[in-house]
């Protein structure tokens with residue numbers, strides 16, 4: 478049996494909109510399934526933990542955005558049950574990276590092929606991160622978006638508006654990094670991204686070489702640049718060509734500690750974390766995906 482966990486608010490209601498079509502596809506083909514709808518933030522984690530404990534559950538399928546798969550993957554911590562994914566979010570970075578079709582039917586057909594693949598995740602405190610962590614400016618933008626009452630009405634547009642608003646007021650600061658026991662200090666840091674996959678923020682290739690099957694995390698540090706030059710550089714992140722900019726520093730490692738003089742806001746797969754300083758390590762091949 479396959480268990481579907483549907484986030485009804487993901488992608489401004491897309492999860493709820495596509496579910497009847499998915500259900501009718503499954504019923505027509507007599508594919509055994511059960512469905513649960515998330516009722517509050519964090520619910521998908523609890524639902525997937527409970528589902529994985531049941532007998533005869535061969536896969537848990539998340540229907541939602543990156544926040545939903547983050548929760549479902551966390552609920553599966555330590556369980557060998559594979560996770561399928563039908564994209565219904567706004568950013569869909571995990572789907573983009575794994576070339577999971579954005580249309581529900583193609584994504585479902587891929588799941589039904591039943592070809593599990595093991596991938597790395599990153600561990601921070603008690604959380605599993607599947608895509609990336611963003612610290613500093615990026616975390617502050619995520620926080621501003623999550624707190625905005627306009628999120629529903631403006632959809633993707635809210636990210637651009639908040640990215641500009643936060644940019645106008647954000648104060649860069651000195652950051653201390655420890656990557657595989659090597660110490661680094663960067664001044665006037667705007668953001669540090671610790672990536673497990675190359676895509677971030679809805680299609681930006683922040684760490685073009687990041688791979689979730691190489692046993693490593695990729696870091697991108699943007700520092701020592703004025704706000705206007707940063708704004709000018711942002712479009713380059715969509716192609717990944719920002720890595721050649723002198724204000725960008727790339728590092729790879731297995732264990733990372735991020736600290737600074739003042740705590741910075743952290744987002745993990747789009748969800749705000751309240752742990753700081755951060756100690757992150759890669760967990761090689763720790764999640765099975767379909």
Ligand SMILES: Nc1ncnc2c1ncn2[C@@H]1O[C@H](COP(=O)(O)OP(=O)(O)OP(=O)(O)O)[C@@H](O)[C@H]1O
Pocket residue numbers: 484485486487488489515516517518519520541542543544545546548565566567568569570746747748
């Ligand atoms: N019933 C619910 N009511 C309110 N929030 C919910 C509910 N169910 C889940 N959530 C929360 O919805 C948030 C957004 O989900 P998700 O990230 O999957 O969608 P998205 O933001 O549209 O997509 P993406 O992250 O790909 O841009 C998550 O933080 C999740 O915890």
